[in-house]
Amino acid sequence: MDEAIETPQKTFTCQLCGLSSPFTYYGQKPPNTRAIVLLEECFVTKDPFSPEKDKFLVLGSTCSLCSLCVCVSSDCSLFYTKRFCMQCVNKHLDQFPQQIQAELTKKQSSKAAVS
Amino acid sequence: MDSDRRRDSRSWDWDSPQCRSQLDEIFFRENDYIRAGSPEHKEFWAFFDRFQRFKIKREMSGSGFSGEEERGGKDKKTGTKDLGLPKEYDARYRINVSVFTRDVEERMGRSDQRSRQRSSGPGSQEISDFRLALLHFLDFSQKQSFGKLAKLRREQKNLPIFQYQDRILELVRLHPVVVVAGDTGCGKSTQVPQYLLSAGFSHIACTQPRRIACISLAKRVSFESLNQYGSKVGYQIRFETTRTTSTKLLFLTEGLLLRQIQQDESLDQYQVVIVDEVHERHLHCDFLLGVLRTLLKQRPNLRLILMSATINIKLFSEYFNSAPVLQVPGRLFPIQVIYQPIPPEEQASRSEKLDPRPYLRILQGIDQRYPPEERGDLLLFLSGVAEISTIQEACQIYATHTRRWIVLPLHSTLSLAQQDKVFDIAPPGVRKCIISTNIAETSVTIDGVRFVADSGKVKEMSFDPKAKMQRLQEFWISRASSEQRKGRAGRTGPGVCYRLYSESDYNAFAPYPVPEIHRVALDSLILQMKSMNLGDPLSFVFIDPPPSSSIQTAVTYLKQQGALDNRSELTSIGKLLAQLPVDVVIGKMLVLGSLFNLVEPMLTVAAALSVQSPFLRSSQQNPDCATARQPLHSNHGDPFTLLNTFNAWVEVKGERGGGSRKWCRRRGLEEQRLYEMVNLRRQFKELLKSHGLLESEETAPSGGDRAKRRERLTERRKLHQLKRDHEQQEGSKRKVLKLEEGQDGELSGSGSDTEERGRGRKDKKDRKEQDVDIQEVKFKLRHNVSELQEAVSVSQDLSSRQQALLKLLLCRGLYPQLALPDEHNTTRKDSDQVFHTRSKQGVVIHPTSVFSSDPEVLHVPEADSRDTGPDRKDSSKHQLLAFVTLLETNKPYLSNCVRVPALQALLLVSNSVDTNADCTRLVVDGWLELELKEPEEALRVLSTAISLRAEWERLLQAQLGQNQAGEASVQGLSRRNREKLSENLVRFLLYTEVVYSLQRLTALQTQNLYVGPQPESDSSYAETPDLSLLFPGADPKPDPIKGGLQVTSFFTYNCLTDSKDLYSECLRTFWSCPNCDLYMPLTPLERMHHEASCRPAGEKEQEEKESEGGRAGSSSMSALTRAYHCDVCNEDLTLTSTEILKHKRQHMYSAK
């Protein structure tokens, strides 16, 4: 048997929340997606929750401003024509449309209420 | 403005199926990301409807997506850079996916020009509306899946073991052996393998004591590592595997890993071995630890991780040279312990039924103290099935009265459907009361239990080596089990544990349960140790060595079974048996069956005897079931009833497919067991093939039937889809129980179609899918029904000859498990029939056996018998029972019995046959005495048996030897011999009409059985050196203990006390051989020997050819001549033994 320890899989790790998961593809055109194109370079894996084989799942991408590697969770990043990490969103909150600002304030206040 | 446009679009109706299918054709084609007809496609249209409704609502309320003007750019602060975001808000900017549809639009344009369908097709507005909905759908499903992933990661992080990840990996890198100890819920079983994987280890084996755990852990871990459809995480259990070459982590049973070590001594295929649940101390686990301990010396880079509950950790650490221990706290909620010992007046004495009052008080107490809105079920631990039904009955009355409880039993002899009910949900205001054996202590985990009531008792199987009997006895549990039971109350929230014993009782309990290795028969273990060259089992370093008497017993048993020789080395059949992952007895049957043309029925019987009985106990009393079962019964024995049942089931499967479920229900059969049988059967067949014991059939599929093959392929694809769908749904479909559940006994569970479904979102279609019989689907995927039918038809309607032979093979397989009917059975009631084994007197037949309802077939027919004294009957029709198990519960019971003709069977299978001088008195295995009337007949029957056995042995050895050498089979040559032998065996079994009496020896008789060794000077031994020449191959010599002459390994002549002198001339009678021209006065022994070696001329030639064919005629009688040096004439001669005899006699007479 070959005793060498195999190189670990390529792993995506969110630099904000620490979520980590192996990814199988990085880019804008995951395999077997036909007409579908991603509008940013993403870390992609096979969707483990779909019974079908060729479904993909976007794990995250890099912040268009600070290049931080972030997951797509709404706690960590936001996509609005581009990907922004939550740190950058907060820094530039005023430039985002009203809807988004309102949403974020609402979320923050509800979070505060919980903790 | 959108709405204006929409009004314009001509006759476009989003709800019309035609319109939708036009879009399907554009967006959801065969190769598209979403295919029309797929589940996702259905989801899309459901989403689409919601999306449209949402849009309309938005429009109506006037707050359209694009309604408000953005202030974004207006009050820009100095120093910040412009992000360049669009001025106008649009939800679609939040989606990071786009659907590239230029080709679609081009197509649209073309079809515009070509046809006038334009009016009914989707316009560009519809296309763009649709595309928008699709984008939102894709975004939505991404969010959904990512949400699941995030939740999963959160849960993993919250497991107590998570913080120890780095520490564990560090320990594993530094030490060859690491002990990870953690209680229920700490996550060790699912997480540790994943930590290893993510750290780059591959080739990881993780053993489990239970098969079911292998499957569920493999599923769980592969899910958690997001590799559900890959093959990097797999499982392998007896006869089933998902392992591939890319498997990095394999869950397997302890027994299976042992098998792998047997094949691959240094276990090079693994880098890391995890042994989980070591604290359970199963036989295989203890042994495995011993083997791994030895193996570590050869493989210093192998990593071993032991995982255990926090029980007796020191033991494991010390066994492995003080291996480091990592303790992980469990995750249990606080549990209040209430000691409620049973008052003396309610304590049942041994014979009485359990008093239900203490248990009822617990139910009442819960009702009084806890409001019904507060959820929480009760789990009640009792020792056994009888106890469960007593308490169940009482609790059910209370439950019917209060309407606040649903009472459910749980034990392994229930049907699976019935067992499965404990996982269903009680309706609001009602609690489940699950009354269970210790199966719920570790093997079965039920969520939602808040109360535990613990009787403190357990029934455990132990092996009594003296009586050669399994015994099911009730014991107090250990403190460890007690804690384990308690813990079941605190899995989902704080709980309460009622102990029906006092705290001082608890303190007096043993700290740990008795490990299995101290309780059970060690036959298989010793056999396996022998085949692994582990040396003397007595000196092997076990973690907790079994008593040496237990090892001795096993060695003796294996010798009796012919798996070990006198020097305790493996025989050739023993070597093979050690390779087969089945019980020694079953393995023997398979090997024997393969020799004759009885493979198919033997495969079925072997499989049937290896699984739990398909006949449900609960339906025993049901007269309808009994009637429906009647045609399946065979009064030859239970194995034949099982054979009939299996054959009939396969027939039903072939004709009606899924209808077999109903067929089984009507007969009170647990179909699951039949599925297990059919799988096992196939695997046995493969085993025999791989050991060269079965010719592999040439199953070249007839090329012409391409259409048929395609049909089968399509069907398989469909079946696979059904299986996948089923797996998808699994787990998410717990039913809500009805209050009436359990009220009308165990059979009520069968028609579950009326039960409501929990968690409202399931619709009718789901229910229909659920009705798919997944077992039937799996069956069809795994087996070719028509092939199976063919195989089975071979074993259907066995001729009486085949039946007789099959019985003999079963008997030889089961030997020495034989029982003698008591001589007074004819005068007893059916229910009082008594039997005796060699080591246990007064056993009865289990009520499930066919002989318990039909014992007359075991009686000696009056017409055929003569009473020749007290307790003594002369007949030619005596029978014995060969049985699979002897188990003592309240009585010692025999189960799975088959009846065999006594004299014939004993002569053909027993290990020791002793005779007097004229062979009219035979003692078999030192406990059965047969007295034959006619010396002439006695001699004939004995001599036939001896030559049959010799031939049988020769063919068996040839078959085994040939396969071990891996030679191409010389099947053709031996087939004729085998047919001949089976012919002769059958004739012997069916047409031997010798009158004899059959009885057990009394204790006194046993003491004075043998003449014992004779002094050298004794005149009757003067001729002994000559006699050794009479028996070629065998080495006949005076038996040093019994006296007399040991003729073959099983036959000792003239050693019984009433025997006359060995060669007294008065025993010689004139005899002429039918095969040669010999005519002379011979002693019985000489005559028998002559018969054994003198064959008809035709046969002789045959044999000579055979021995020329390569295989030197081994120990058998086939070597007809030998070099003989006669001292009298001082000449070297080559003579057959008969010729030597004649030659010697010549001198003898002339000398006198």
Ligand SMILES: [Zn+2]
């Ligand atoms: Zn994150």
Ligand SMILES: [Zn+2]
């Ligand atoms: Zn950023």
